[in-house]
Amino acid sequence: xxxxxxxPRYLVIGTGKKITLECSQTMGHDKMYWYQQDPGMELHLIHxxxxxxxxEKGDLSSESTVSRIRxxxxxxxxxxxxxxxxxxxxxxxxxxxxxxxAFFGQGTRLTVV
Amino acid sequence: AQSVAQPEDQVNVAEGNPLTVKxxxxxxxxxxxxxxxQYPNRGLQFLLKYITGDxxxxxxxxxxxxxxxxxxxxxxxxxxxxxxDSALYFCAVRDQYNFNKFYFGSGxxxxxxx
Numbered sequence: 001x002x003x004x005x006x007x008p009r010y011l012v013i014g015t016g017k018k019i020t021l022e023c024s025q026t027m028g029h030d031k032m033y034w035y036q037q038d039p040g041m042e043l044h045l046i047h048x049x050x051x052x053x054x055x056e057k058g059d060l061s062s063e064s065t066v067s068r069i070r071x072x073x074x075x076x077x078x079x080x081x082x083x084x085x086x087x088x089x090x091x092x093x094x095x096x097x098x099x100x101x102a103f104f105g106q107g108t109r110l111t112v113v
Numbered sequence: 114a115q116s117v118a119q120p121e122d123q124v125n126v127a128e129g130n131p132l133t134v135k136x137x138x139x140x141x142x143x144x145x146x147x148x149x150x151q152y153p154n155r156g157l158q159f160l161l162k163y164i165t166g167d168x169x170x171x172x173x174x175x176x177x178x179x180x181x182x183x184x185x186x187x188x189x190x191x192x193x194x195x196x197x198d199s200a201l202y203f204c205a206v207r208d209q210y211n212f213n214k215f216y217f218g219s220g221x222x223x224x225x226x227x
Contacts, residue, residue: 006156031213041201041220050213058214090156098212099145099164102205104156 003027006091006105013081013112021076021108023091029103030096032074036060037088037107049074081112115140117206119218126194127226134189134221136204143209146187148178151201151220160202163187174198194225 004025013019023032034047035058045058049068063085064078074093078085088109092102116139126132138144145164149157161172168180178189189202204218 033215035217041222043203043217043220045214048214092157092215098207098209099162101147101159101162102157102215103159104149106156107154109154 004091004093004103004105006089006108008108009106010109011111013110015080015082015112017081017112019078019081019110021089021091021110023074023076023105024072025074025093025103025105026072027093027095027103028071029093030071031094032068033092033094033102034058034064034066034074034076035090035092036062037090039087043090047076081110083112086110086112115206115208115211115214115216117204117216117218119202119204119221121221122219123222123224125224125226128196129193132189132191132194132198132223132225134202134204134223136187136189136218137185138187138204138206138216139185140206140208141210144185144187145207145209145212146178146180147205147207147215148172148176148187148189149203149205151203157203160189194223196225196227199223199225 007022030051035043044060046062047066090107091105094102147162148160163180171177205215
């Protein structure tokens with residue numbers, strides 16, 4: 001079992017609240033990713049990081065922000081949650097190697113009411 | 114540009130029958146190809162990957178995949194489906210020139226009926 005953890009697993013929150021989704025990995029991986037998964041299944045890359053103090057926006061525009069102060073930690077923050085942010089958020093990590101697979105956390109299912 | 118296509122939203126198969134989940138890709142350089150499975154309310158689990166070498170790759174839970182360079186395909190297969198194989202399956206690709214990102218297909222829902 002891959003050692004990448006996401007908390008909380010489920011979150012129901014009111015509109016306008018600030019939230020942080022946590023993602024931690026104990027594998028020493030340099031690269032980390034956040035994906036947003038539609039109810040219709042498709043995965044969209046919203047943020048990624050090559051290492052400490054490096055973050056990049058993904059292919060899908062997102063109002064969320066990320067930080068990478070420590071190798072093992074890659075939190076995602078929404079300053080003001082809206083119903084359109086309701087989705088599943090998946091965190092993943094991988095090594096620097098070009099042919100290595102990504103390891104995924106269990107996901108956080110966010111519902112904004 | 115890199116991309117992955119999974120042409121079938123859903124595949125239905127009877128238990129004990131062989132299954133195939135299709136995937137085609139487009140990359141600039143040599144591809145690195147992956148299959149993942151997702152069960153309800155879970156993250157993605159790695160099944161297998163193709164890097165180089167034999168075109169037939171064997172992975173977890175009896176799954177295998179066949180790499181076909183001329184058809185730019187990487188179809189997932191299993192000789193005998195189980196009801197417990199019912200899940201979402203995602204194909205993904207990286208390439209040798211832009212390997213910082215994984216590009217995922219839209220997913221295929223596999224239904225195995227008893």
